[in-house]
Amino acid sequence: MTRNLRTANSKFIDQTSRISFKFDGKKLYGFKGDTLASALLANNIHLVGRSFKYHRPRGIMACGSEEPNAIVQVGNDASMTEPNTRATEIELYEGLEASSQNCWPSVNFDIGAINNFFSPLIPAAFYYKTFMWPSNFWKLYEYFIRKSAGLGKSPTEPDKDIYDHRYLHCDVLIVGGGISGIIAAKIAAKNNLNTVLIDDKNILGGTTLFQENECFKVNNSYSNEWLKNEIENLKSLENLTIKTRTSLAAYHSYNYLLARENLTDHLDINEKKDKIRQRLWKIRAKKVIIATGAMERPLIFNNNDRPGVILSSSIKKYIDYYGVKCGQKVSLFTNNDSAYETAISLNNSGVNVNSVVDIRDKANSLIVKQAEKLGIKIHWKSSVVNTSGYKKINSIEIMKLSDDGTTVFGKKIKEECDCLGISGGWTPRVHLFTQSGGKLKFRDEDNVFLPDKSGLDQISIGSCNGDFELDQIIKNSVRLTKKIFKN
Amino acid sequence: MFLINCPYCGERDQSEFSAGGEAHIVRPKQPTELSDDQWAEFLFMRKNIKGVQFERWNHAHGCRKWFNMVRDTSNDKIYAVYKMGEKPPTK
Structure with a gap:
């Protein structure tokens, strides 16, 4: 699996020196120059954590300090373990041990995900309002609430460093x-x-x-x-x-x-x-x-938080810098030109680009023309309206945008993909x-x-x-x- | 963290100094003749303005001398530093 997600031509990764590391107890391999995130993606691991309240699956979304999702626990030593570190900022080293947070018993099967199905019953401030009474029951509640609060685990012994x-x-x-x-x-x-x-x-x-x-x-x-x-x-x-x-x-x-x-x-x-x-x-x-x-902005649509939904500039960095394919069939959703740079990079590295969904009527910049020349399909004036796939995205739904851009109409086009790049402009x-x-x-x-x-x-x-x-x-x-x- | 130009030593980091509150508050000549209210006024009441303020500072971990400073409390800009006993700058 690892091999075919790596391109051979990255100038920044030393593919001769292999590094072994552990994620959730499983032994994996990466190369010198990788970050934890790029090495996980190269091993086809997108699901790295669970969201705080509803325990929805969380995947790697960006490639640097802006990463909101891929928050992991590093190390398992009682004094050296570090919670809430971004997988995108950890440089891979021999012997690195990382694990997912906020999930039990494992990130793939998380009991807490049941909250997701009861979400209409647990609105904001649910815990705080429900567990107030009867007041002497707090002793019972406390154990469970303390357990579910917070993401990572703090070290229990003094720092030796x-x-x-x-x-x-x-x-x-x-x-x-x-x-x-x-x-x-x-x-x-x-x-x-x-x-x-x-x-x-x-x-x-x-x-x-x-x-x-x-x-x-x-x-x-x-x-x-x-x-x-x-x-x-x-x-x-x-x-x-x-x-x-x-x-x-x-x-x-x-x-x-x-x-x-x-x-x-x-x-x-x-x-x-x-x-x-x-x-x-x-x-x-x-x-x-x-x-x-x-940094790149995300775009808003239903279920845009699934693993496999990644900022388009990050997909570009993973392919061009780390030589890692975030997916084999990538779709892109954009409102500006920069997603086309990603499309061209992916195409040049031999990754299938399904299509680019662009909310604009038309664009005539050089980079868009270049993408068109490569035969990349573009859905102009369209929007991604929904995605499916629980632990990883597997398809998107595309609809046409109305003239004023406020509504969508027409038939839903379903497109299968294993990665969706989003680009909402730059901040x-x-x-x-x-x-x-x-x-x-x-x-x-x-x-x-x-x-x-x-x-x-x-x-x-x-x-x-x-x-x-x-x-x-x-x-x-x-x-x-x-x-x-x-x- | 300010960079304060001590009139005796030159530019030093704020961590060497300690602030002494509003400057140019004259101690009453005959405290015994004051009412409690007037005495409290002298002891405790400070302007605490937003804007240009005259204040006392002590170079505690340096020359240990007191001096005065003109500072804008809204943006921490220091306009002037002058020795004790010197006339405050008018502008």
């Missing part, structure tokens, strides 16, 4: 090592400023790193090739410090920031011993450049900006909140500032970065 904290002072701190972060880092370091670039992934490059399409070119080369070259060039800059596997945790006033650097979490279990696990960086920066990018990651006290503004054309006013010496660049086109990102990142160094 070693942790560290350090101070860092710099002229410029750049958050995010995607395309705009790299552009900013180059400009800052060349201006003789002491620059620090941090990124939460293990390598720099963001999503542009696996963007290989003739629609996205910089100086006549593919954007990924160009970016790789830029990253190589960064290494020779003397006053630039690059910190990978470092995520920013807080942004306080006067550009005081906290970051967590992961030092050994990705190492094999017997290499971790006696090493510092994580380091807390207390950073005071003169200027901060936020380049945190954007800039403005979280850091708002945490620092910044105020947002709303852009009506594409319904996004953008950074507006801030009292601190900082800027947002790239797609977290609302630039979604490659040429725009490059042009505005250069312009804004140069501007912040002038005053």
Whole structure:
């Protein structure tokens, strides 16, 4: 099973070094460079957890820190076990043991799922209102309620790991090592400023790193090739410090920031011993450049929470970066052009793309034409109205949209699939900006909140500032970065 | 976390300082002649405004000297820092 879900051509996964890990007690294999999520998908495991109240099946939905569903327990040691970690953020290592949460006896057969059938009887605040009386019965209720509350299990013994904290002072701190972060880092370091670039992934490059399409070119080369070259060039800059596997945790006033650097979490279990696990960086920066990018929005339709319903950009990352097919027959549902990038990537890797369901009347961009040329079927002005498949999606229903887009009509088209990619446009990651006290503004054309006013010496660049086109990102990142160094 | 420019030591992290409340409250010359209300007024009543405020700070883990600071409490912007006994900036 594992073999045929892997494509042979991923540049980022070392397919020569195999790693064994355990999920729910079952021994599985992945490769160096995988995350837990990509390794599970490669083993055709979509169902990884259960929802909190109704115990509905939950599958992997995204590929990074935005993951809402694939929340797992890592480790089974009483002092080292960690609840509620995102499978999409755990780098695979030899000896990793992970398990599903909020299910009993197992994720495949969960007694609690009975709640799903009684859901009309258990509205919001059901527990809180029902178990109040008679008051002396609380002793009976308590055991069961405590058992069903919370998702993961906390460790019961003290943490044996070693942790560290350090101070860092710099002229410029750049958050995010995607395309705009790299552009900013180059400009800052060349201006003789002491620059620090941090990124939460293990390598720099963001999503542009696996963007290989003739629609996205910089100086006549593919954007990924160009970016790789830029990253190589960064290494020779003397006053630039690059910190990978470092995520920013807080942004306080006067550009005081906290970051967590992961030092050994990705190492094999017997290499971790006696090493510092994580380091807390207390950073005071003169200027901060936020380049945190954007994340894809989901779309709304009936039963859009089934395992196998994945953000379309994540499907693209799994196929292009990890070389993992999320399914063999993929359907896509979109309201914008980016799902077509996924369709083309899948098609190039030999995955059947059933069709793209697009709510728009028609689109004439280059990428859509490219997809049409490849013979990918497109349902224009249609919508996915329902999905079926309990533990994994197995089909979708498509209907035509009315002219004003408020209702659907006509015959339901049923389409069999084992994965549905959804793309509802992009949301800039403005979280850091708002945490620092910044105020947002709303852009009506594409319904996004953008950074507006801030009292601190900082800027947002790239797609977290609302630039979604490659040429725009490059042009505005250069312009804004140069501007912040002038005053 | 503020970055405070101590008039004696220079820029330091807020963790080295402790706040001493509103500045420029003059102690009554003859406390014995005051009513309880007037004394309580001096001891406890503070303006606690949203906006520009004059306040006292102590560089507790540094030079241990007291000084005054002008800070906007709504956005924590520090406008001026001056020594004890100096006239507060008018603007």
